[in-house]
Amino acid sequence: MVTALHRQQQSQRVPVSLDVIEGDTLASGLLSTLPDLAGSLPNVEMFTDYGGQGLPVWVIRGVGLQDFNANNTPTAAVYVDEAYQSTSAQGASGLFDTERVEVLKGPQGGLYGRNTTGGVVRQLTRRASLDGNDGYISVHAGSWQEGGLEFSSNHVLIEETAVRFAGRSVHSSDAWQRSLADGRRHGRKELWDLRSWWRWQPSELTRLDLKLYGGANDSELPLARSIGVYDANGGFCAAALQGQRDDNSCLSYAGMLAAQAGAEPEQFDPSRQRSDGTTSLSNTINRLQNRQAGATAIASHDSDFAGGSLIEVILHYEDFDYGFAFDYDGSPLELGHQLTASRITEQSQELRVASSATGRLTWQMGAINSREKFVEDRQYRLKDNGPVGLVHGQLDYTQETHSRSAWGHVGLELTDQLAANASLRYTSASKRYIDGSVTAPAFPAPYDVVVSDLNGTWTLDDRWSGSLGLTWTPDDNLMLYATMSQAHKSGGFFGGFLFSPLEFAPYEEETVLAYEAGVKADSRDGRMRVNASLFHYDYDDVQGFINVPIDTVPGLVLERLGTLGDASHRGVEGSLIWLLAPQWQVSMAAGYLDARIDRPAGTTLNAMGEAVSTRGRRAYAPRWNGSLALTHTRSLAAGATLRATIAADYRSDLSARFTSPVDRAVGDLPGYALVNGTATLSSANGAWMLTIWGHNLADREYSPRKAYDSLGSYIEIMGQPRSFGLQLRFLW
Numbered sequence: 001m002v003t004a005l006h007r008q009q010q011s012q013r014v015p016v017s018l019d020v021i022e023g024d025t026l027a028s029g030l031l032s033t034l035p036d037l038a039g040s041l042p043n044v045e046m047f048t049d050y051g052g053q054g055l056p057v058w059v060i061r062g063v064g065l066q067d068f069n070a071n072n073t074p075t076a077a078v079y080v081d082e083a084y085q086s087t088s089a090q091g092a093s094g095l096f097d098t099e100r101v102e103v104l105k106g107p108q109g110g111l112y113g114r115n116t117t118g119g120v121v122r123q124l125t126r127r128a129s130l131d132g133n134d135g136y137i138s139v140h141a142g143s144w145q146e147g148g149l150e151f152s153s154n155h156v157l158i159e160e161t162a163v164r165f166a167g168r169s170v171h172s173s174d175a176w177q178r179s180l181a182d183g184r185r186h187g188r189k190e191l192w193d194l195r196s197w198w199r200w201q202p203s204e205l206t207r208l209d210l211k212l213y214g215g216a217n218d219s220e221l222p223l224a225r226s227i228g229v230y231d232a233n234g235g236f237c238a239a240a241l242q243g244q245r246d247d248n249s250c251l252s253y254a255g256m257l258a259a260q261a262g263a264e265p266e267q268f269d270p271s272r273q274r275s276d277g278t279t280s281l282s283n284t285i286n287r288l289q290n291r292q293a294g295a296t297a298i299a300s301h302d303s304d305f306a307g308g309s310l311i312e313v314i315l316h317y318e319d320f321d322y323g324f325a326f327d328y329d330g331s332p333l334e335l336g337h338q339l340t341a342s343r344i345t346e347q348s349q350e351l352r353v354a355s356s357a358t359g360r361l362t363w364q365m366g367a368i369n370s371r372e373k374f375v376e377d378r379q380y381r382l383k384d385n386g387p388v389g390l391v392h393g394q395l396d397y398t399q400e401t402h403s404r405s406a407w408g409h410v411g412l413e414l415t416d417q418l419a420a421n422a423s424l425r426y427t428s429a430s431k432r433y434i435d436g437s438v439t440a441p442a443f444p445a446p447y448d449v450v451v452s453d454l455n456g457t458w459t460l461d462d463r464w465s466g467s468l469g470l471t472w473t474p475d476d477n478l479m480l481y482a483t484m485s486q487a488h489k490s491g492g493f494f495g496g497f498l499f500s501p502l503e504f505a506p507y508e509e510e511t512v513l514a515y516e517a518g519v520k521a522d523s524r525d526g527r528m529r530v531n532a533s534l535f536h537y538d539y540d541d542v543q544g545f546i547n548v549p550i551d552t553v554p555g556l557v558l559e560r561l562g563t564l565g566d567a568s569h570r571g572v573e574g575s576l577i578w579l580l581a582p583q584w585q586v587s588m589a590a591g592y593l594d595a596r597i598d599r600p601a602g603t604t605l606n607a608m609g610e611a612v613s614t615r616g617r618r619a620y621a622p623r624w625n626g627s628l629a630l631t632h633t634r635s636l637a638a639g640a641t642l643r644a645t646i647a648a649d650y651r652s653d654l655s656a657r658f659t660s661p662v663d664r665a666v667g668d669l670p671g672y673a674l675v676n677g678t679a680t681l682s683s684a685n686g687a688w689m690l691t692i693w694g695h696n697l698a699d700r701e702y703s704p705r706k707a708y709d710s711l712g713s714y715i716e717i718m719g720q721p722r723s724f725g726l727q728l729r730f731l732w
Contacts, residue, residue, distance in 0.1 A: 004102045004122065005409070006111060006364055007354055012520045015421065015471045015481035017105040017533045017573070019044075023126075026095045028645075028678050029140060029693040029727040032170075033092045034078070034101070034123060039649040039674065040627040041103060042573040042591030045620045050326050051222035051705060051717040053092035053288065060105055061535065062569050062595030062621030063118035063512070065543050067561065069495030070322055070342050071374045071399050076118035077108070081125055081211055083296050083316040086346050086372045086401070090292070090320055094193045094215070097152040097166035099124045105573075106535060107514045109465025109487030110423025113368070113405050117489045117512045117539075127209050128164035128199040129154055135732055142725030146172035146189060160201045167194040176720060177223050179284045180272055181332035186284045191217040205302040214293040221287055223280035224707070224715035226330035228270040229666055230256035236608070236662050243661035245668075247271045252281070253712040254331035257386070268331055276701045277718025281332060285325045289341075294318030308357040313350070320344040329713035333384040336709040343375040360413040365406075372401040376495065388556060388711055390440050395497050397436035397454065401490075403429040417473050424466040431458045433493040436504070450499050458506035462488045477522045486513050489543065494561040499550045507562055513538045532574035539567035542597060546604035546614065547710075557605055558710045564614040566599035569621075583633050587647075590626035596657075607662040607708070616657025622671065625651035639684025646677045654704070666714045672702035674719075691727040696720065 002011045004018055011020050019041050021031075031037060035056040038046035045059040049068040057064050058076035065075055070089040078085040080093050095101070101123050108116040135153030140146075152166040168191075175187030193215035201207040228250030231237045239246035247270040255265035273279050297315045305311070322342040329335035348370035355363045378395040382388060407425035414420055436454030467485035491509040498504050518533030544564040550556040573591035580586060600615040629647035636642055652671040658664040675698045680691045699722040706716040 002102050004104050006352060012522060013479060015469050015483060017516065017518055019103040021101045023099050026098050026101070029691045029725055030676055030678060030695060031095055033094055034121065035092060037101060040589065040647065042575065042589040042625060043105070043571060043593050044103065045622065045651065045654065047620050048705065049707070050324060052219065053217065054221050054324060055088050056091040057088045058118065058121055059620045060118035061571060062593055062618050064620060066620060071376065071495035072492065073115045073490050075115060075489050076121055077112055077116045078121045080123045081296050082298065082314050084348065084370065087344055089322040089342065089344065093123055094168055096150050096168040096193065097126050099126050106516055107485040107487030107512050109485060110407060110425050110467045111409055113407065113425050113427050113465065114403060114429055115489050117487045117510065125195065126152065126164060128162040128197040130156055130162050130199065130201060132156065136729055138727055138729035140725055140727040143723035144172050144176055144187070145174040146170065162199045164197040168192065175220065176278060178279050179223060180279055180281050181283050184284045186223050187220050189219045191215070191219055207300050209298045211296040217288050217290040219288050221324065221326060222717050223282040223284065223286055224327060224330035224717055225273050225277050225280050226252040226254065226270045227666055227714040227716060228252050229662065229714050232256065232259040234260060240662045240665040243664040245665045252331060253329060254333050254335060276721055278721065280330065282330045283327045283332060285327050285337060287325055289323030291321040292318065302356060305353070306355060308355065310354045310356050312352040315349055317347045328707070328709035328715065330715040331713070334381050335385045335713055336711045337381040339379045339381070341377045345373040347371050362411040363409065365408040367406040370403045374399040380497065382711060385711055390442055393438060393440040393497055395438050398434040399493065400432045400434065401429070403427060419471045421469045422467065425464070427460060427463050427465065429460040429490060431490070431492045438497050438499065451501055454498065454501065454504050456493065456504065456506055458491050458493065460490065460509060462509055462511050477524055479520045482517045484515050486511065497558065503560065507543060508541055510539065510541045510543050527579040529577040532572070534572045535570065537569035539569065542567045548605065563601045565597045565601035567595065567597045567618065569593065569595040585631045587629040588627070592624055593621055594623065595621035606659045607666060608660045610660060612659040619656035620654050622651040622654050641682045642679065644679040646675070648673055648675045666708070667706050669703060669706060672700055674700060687731060689729045693725050695723045697722060
């Protein structure tokens with residue numbers, strides 16, 4: 001049972017491409033935060049600009065703006081317990097004591113509104129229950145001296161009141177990376193989360209659920225591995241000009257500067273780093289410093305309105321302090337260090353009314369009002385980067401967002417087998433950029449105010465979104481559906497450094513019109529489930545990054561957020577769950593995707609400084625991806641059960657179009673497959689579970705992210721090598 005469409009339904013009766021991850025899977029030990037789920041889902045990728053839990057962005061069916069600025073809104077809306085998360089900085093929610101996660105693919109502009117061009121990710125944690133007392137406590141230990149504690153406990157206080165407490169804490173005293181700059185180990189984890197759900201149910205018709213929560217994350221982000229791309233004269237090396245990467249013969253940016261200064265570049269030699277990323281030349285400044293606290297209240301009442309309906313009021317408030325430091329040059333020098341402290345405040349009020357009576361007509365309607373405030377305090381330090389001529393930059397601004405919308409959804413059974421559904425939403429949204437300023441001390445001093453007093457307003461133009469759909473259900477085991485849907489992602493303001501008032505202008509929203517047809521089928525004996533869908537997107541005004549020269553700083557080229565053009569996305573995906581025998585189950589999923597900008601809006605500069613069209617393949621949209629899992633369940637003596645799963649996740653290369661050999665040398669993201677496994681021993685009475693898990697069992701070397709800091713340095717972030725863990729859980 002799911003609530004993807006704001007009412008309880010069987011997942012096989014929801015006319016949307018939908019992946020559901022249940023609580024038992026979430027408790028396996030391999031899955032810790034929301035981004036961990038993406039690897040096994042067809043046509044779903046996770047972009048993390050800083051690696052780890054830095055700024056996770058969901059890319060669903062190639063739809064996902066890979067923005068390194070937290071003021072931007074993601075294209076796949078993330079909801080935690082019905083509350084919208086306004087920035088990707090909040091996207092690493094912990095999966096402890098979670099009932100399920102629902103991933104809706106495709107535009108969801110009708111029921112969910114803005115910023116859903118890619119889809120919707122819904123995490124639903126376990127609420128307090130009046131059905132009795134229960135809970136669990138688990139401890140785990142893993143590679144690099146990682147340890148953790150997780151717990152949950154439900155208590156019925158009096159007949160109509162219950163409370164559920166849950167929390168987790170993770171700490172590691174060792175790490176998988178070592179810095180060659182200072183010899184320190186790096187990659188330690190340090191985080192905690194606490195949550196309480198309170199339920200008051202004065203009658204069978206009325207209930208109030210209140211969630212209070214808070215947490216902190218001071219974990220270290222992965223160290224970047226510098227890439228060799230230059231020769232000693234400051235040009236691109238011979239290998240890079242041939243589209244090859246050769247860290248043995250090419251210099252990093254730091255090494256090139258040392259060679260030009262007459263110093264020995266050996267200490268900056270990128271070949272000193274191990275290819276798997278376990279050693280890096282980077283400074284060990286990379287870390288998070290996040291703090292959050294908030295509350296969500298959900299009041300529900302079963303009323304007699306319109307023949308019977310459920311009325312819900314959802315109130316939400318959160319403070320989120322997003323802090324991080326990152327070495328963008330991946331060297332022992334200070335060539336490009338970013339330090340950010342952002343204050344995010346959000347509040348929303350939502351009303352939902354849905355028909356509860358059964359019949360041929362079902363309906364829902366609602367309205368929501370939300371406000372978000374984002375205060376940025378960012379530094380970029382580059383005192384050792386002499387050619388740029390700046391010591392550091394300081395960026396400050398405030399962004400305020402206000403959104404109001406009203407929506408409706410109806411479903412109508414035309415015949416016993418044929419049904420239609422439609423949704424429509426009106427949204428009014430605006431953003432204000434307030435008191436923006438950039439200051440930078442140049443060579444020589446004093447401070448030079450580059451730009452200040454930046455103020456502007458963006459207002460949504462495409463205010464209507466929605467969907468139309470048909471479903472045909474010839475029997476209880478088969479459903480076919482077809483939908484047409486439209487959604488938009490908000491426009492706004494570039495959240496990075498600006499070096500001229502002429503660069504300050506809002507970018508417009510992007511819109512998508514999508515067509516999808518799908519099938520959901522179960523075998524009559526209940527041993528097989530097959531789901532598949534075919535989709536086509538027409539995308540207008542796709543948001544993305546282009547490289548532009550900065551006139552005020554000769555020779556400097558920076559990334560800017562703008563409109564790339566119009567795009568088309570087409571693909572197919574499917575999943576299979578098959579119970580081969582009472583003890584054996586196989587699960588498969590696969591996706592094919594062709595996502596590209598086919599009507600460019602202008603040009604950008606490639607790595608060689610050439611002006612090229614924005615036309616071409618979109619990044620983080622692999623042509624192929626898929627997963628395969630085999631599970632064996634065996635009964636043991638005294639009623640114990642052993643359940644073992646081995647799984648492989650694959651994606652083809654994630655690279656965008658390359659317009660020069662150098663772009664290929666520094667930006668190629670080859671495909672890879674990761675093999676993971678779990679084995680769980682459960683007692684006969686369900687009182688305890690012992691799990692052993694392994695991640696990246698084949699110890700595959702892979703890089704999910706390569707980046708350019710716009711100042712000369714090219715880096716890559718490597719995936720974590722093989723790791724193991726053990727988890728013991730007691731339940732009552």
